[in-house]
Amino acid sequence: MLEAILHGFILAFGLILPLGVQNVFVFNQGAVHPRFIKALPVIITASICDTLLISLAVLGVSVVVLEYYWLKAVLLSAGICFLVYMGFVIWKVTPKVDEKKKDILFTPKKQIAFAMSVSLLNPHAILDTVGVIGTSSLKYAGIEKVAFAVVCILVSWLWFTGLGIAGRLIGKIDKTGRFLSILNKISAIVMWGTAVYIGFTLASETFYS
Template sequence: MEFDIFLKGYFVGLPLIVAIGAQNAYILKLGLLKQHVFKATIFCILTDILLITLGVLGLGFFIKGNQTFVNAMAIFGISFLVFYAFTSFKSAFKNESLKIDNEIKTDPIKKVFSLLFMFTFLNPHVYLDTVFLIGGIGANIEDSLKIYFILGTSMASATWFFALGYGARVLIPLFKNPNTWKILDITIGCLMLYIAYSLTHLLIF
């Protein structure tokens, strides 16, 4: 029974965590640059565990019924994503190729954590996926078995983020071409704008 609940958590969590979003795009970029990959992936995994656990414990019902909270997160999220999209488009026109290790300036870890924090906690979709959807499913599981569901979703998160962060290195030769890097920056910028637009549907005044 415990293993069945673990597998349920894993396979419920994986597709929602894998869904392409701002956080995933940023981890991919860090993986390509080989910058703070381990710390960044651990941050993402721990925040997933935190939010899913809160959802399993019932926070999803609070979020579902609190439109003021959703509106505030949506507004902050839209503002941040539009700003980051602008920086991505700006970067796309610098005509840079991928430089590895000592050839490129490494962003301070504080900046990386700050961006990840905003990508995570200023995006209402994160709450809807991890807290409400995944957490809502876990909340209906017998109390003594909830820990196995959380462990399953935690493993799904770890599987995805480590695969994304370290698997990105396979693409490094491709991104030594300036045009490929430009395409990535433009794609990330468009993705941020799309996510920002999708957040407007959550606004209710």
């Protein structure tokens, strides 16, 4: 039991830590909204989406996806397009926290819709949950598998909540939005780099298959 809990915590934390569009969006919404409670829609939505993906992966969806190469190829191809597009979107955004520009100050409905897209259409989310968490859970059974899944889910909820709080603190300090602008540029570069890497991996698997 303890092994499953520690494994789930370390694995989930390691996977969710890298900079990506999902993390940046949660952080940005925490930073630009005047009150933390206004950013709760994006935090809750991102957490629920991760909960869904992790649950499906642990229940065995990962086995199905990895078994059929064409399905994996379709998902990753869609993910590549998504990363390239979102990279351009985030690169163009120039946050100015003090002016509360409407292009980054999302309403609750927009927060939910955008959070769902960056969570469920993100190849990082698919690869992390289906390819890593799902396959890692195969070594456990019964209560140990449940404990492993629950810990992974809890890490997501705690991480996104902490990210929103950190964004709110930075938003109070960085009134010009310069930090957020730099963060967006770095995130865009990471997304494009990831898209290229996934593309080369997919191409090599197709060539050698």
